[in-house]
Amino acid sequence: MTITLKVDGKSPDRIPDMKQGLVGTEIARPEGPLKVTGQAPYAAEDLPEGCAFGTLVRAPRWGKVNLRNEERLAAMPGVLSVLRDPAMIRRTAQGGAGKAPAQGMDEADFAGQSVALIVAESFEVARDAARAAVVAVDGPAPAVDPDQQETEGEPDSHGDLEAAMRGAAHALDVTYTTPSMAAAAMEPHAAVAWWDGDGVTVRTSLQMLKHNRKELADCLGIDPSRVRVLSPYVGGGFGSKLGVSPEAVAAALAAKTLGRPVCVVQERRQVFELVNRRSESRQRIRLAADEDGRLVGLGHEALVSNLPDEGFSEPVTQASHFAYAAENRLIGNRVARVRRPNAGSVRAPGEAIGVTAFECAMDELASALDLDPIALRLRNIPDAHPETGQPFSSHKLAQVLTEGAERFGWQDRDPAPRQRREGEWWIGTGVSAAFRVNLLTEAEARITLTSDGARVDTDMTDIGTGTYAILTQIAGEALGLPQGRVTVRLGDTDLPPGSGSGGSFGAASTGSAVWLAALDLRQQLATRLGCDEADLTLQDGEARVANTRQPITEILKGDTLTGHGHVQKGEAAQKVRQATYGAHFAEAAVNDVTGEVRVRRMLGSFAAGRILNPRTARSQCHGGMTWGIGMALTEGLVFDRRDGHVVNRDLAEYHVPVNADVPPLDVHFVDEHDPWTGPLLAKGIGELAICGAGAAVLNAVHHACGVRIRDWPATPDKVLAGLDGWPVPATAGSD
């Protein structure tokens, strides 16, 4: 049987009744030994015998495509095929699409789109043939600048923001611009496909396999039951691997055409163009406050971009609807249609840049009010959702701010900027709040219990998030088995459909499904023992009921038991506003001579429901905080003004933070068990830590040297231009 739970309300917390003591502990990742010895197979590895290699060919601009030397390419020694199948896709699917994106190779929607696949006996031949391809593209000059286009969408209005701004004791009206950003996962998108009769297997690097299977099937024109997708190890995703991408469809089509396995890996420069980017944004933020710093008006309007016909619009203002109280509100998105590469989800779509810009504006308001920035935030925490009136499932913003401030040493801070100098460096500190909506989505899992232990099966993925670890813990906890007697199989669509990894919903969604599957098994064991499931204690492989104890293997009597769990999103999502909260603190040094910014230390304080494994959760927070450093200081895609192509499309020109950019990072978890989020009382953590992290850095830059950077990233040229407005400090000559 299956235990199904639709999360309509609060769930009881049963984890304290369980005795194995695995949930909430810092177990090491079970797949660790495979990963540190090079034995964990990623997508383009463990290639089948006879595998051919394919390389995608790039269009230099948008328009009608003409591959001029197709015959010559096909005749190159070692080339097996030049594929321009109408089923090949022009864009990477959006997360959860479940259907094919735009198909066909006769047009390029943007500069950099793939327009052909060259398959050869060796990687070297395929690569060189792709380089030799002559692609002519005809079409008018493309629209590439979002600021020059008509826009779609209007903000939501409550009250009268204009009037509130006019009548307020303090009014702030600022515009922030944020560049487009790349997920830049370390493993490039890759696929190996092979056919067995009329069924295809694609080993790939994707995040949400149950949707990816449908997308592939739709692209190939076959039933989803004939598509098997494997992604047991994914070398980073961050949203870029939510939807099926061009290499997977091309590999499947080529494998069918050639009757042999084909491996297609995107070159790194292709990843920067073919994979969905985070949209750039222009954010107008208006804040109207009374004498005491209470907000009476709040405006957050964002301009983002995407290709024509794309439904995704970076939800920049998502958290602004509930983050702070204010009677008069104007919040929402406009989208411009441009011929830049497809925009889609990148780690915390919306809040990553929306909260970060808004939290910079809050810092500006605190400065204008001469009010401590933490006090300003504490003063404006709403009692309920300011627009819908929904209660909050749990609200820990005050706690994460105050506990974080204490740990960071905020209390001794002189609020005035340009007060602390060491040699030629200005030193300052900054704070930001973090907000991220919390999501639950449908997931299924199966656990097979034998005398050897338990095996968890789901098509869920582990993209570095710690899925293997936490599902081991959840199953072991409920079934009273130590870590070593639980194995987890992931990343195979032959297994029950999990949630996939995205939107920080993986742990709570698929984790709940595993929990329910374990409860199913507990029920079956209790039936065998003739007791109530609630009276059954399972620990270290033993079952205890009242005063009797018995090894689980004896209860099984050699049988194999199977438990199924199925969790569904229910009314809880509407009854309450669920979110995660955090506070970031940063200390930055700004060089008065060069404009260079160095982050000296950061502390993040987070409330994200029950923390299932502090070790893996902490590592995810390190990641988010580091992305905040990149957002604030170094990252930004540059688009050519004529044809919209990505100018800096590699890791030498697109600057993700390196080891030396990242100072010691401190992570603090505030205790929270949120009963509205499902039976684990857990929430998402993977995205929270990027939301606002960059604002703490940029606010620290301002505190250090008095310069506000509203056009990110805060590269030395911009910081220097800001420093120009200040008098040379008296001590500068002697440093």
Added chain:
Amino acid sequence: MQITLNVNGVSRALDLDTRVTLLDALRHHLRLTGSKKGCDHGQCGACTVLANGRRINACLSLAVMHDGDAITTVEGLHEADGAGLQQAVIDHDGFQCGYCTPGQLCSAIGMLDELAQGWPSHASDGLEGPFTLTQAEIAERMSGNLCRCSCYPGINAAIRDAAKTGTGATEAAE
């Protein structure tokens, strides 16, 4: 072109297209896929291996240039003083997705040896060693290996641990 590589202590004869990089020789021809391809341009460090004990980007080197060389990859690292570091990376959660990890590990072993030999870095006080394994030295010397999951705190802690217990290539002091 025919060459011989000594890979993880085993002599391997190969007949290769001269365009094949050392990385693709390992991954495609010897099926040693522990060394990763992150960029194929020497920009990310995921392909780092040890060639005659020195860390290099295997994607930037043609295989035919390494005829007779001793190559150590992550698959052979436990026999090249790497076992302690490998365990320390697990203990400190110095990886998430794991894709950059083999390169980080090989790079760290090579880096500790460079430090032991007194090679200076941008973070060093001067040009003459010996240098101590400070946070700044580790961060500087490991900055050729990108980690987008951003496990630098765990990676650095693991390197400090391994160096302390002598399971890295050197016993540099804190």
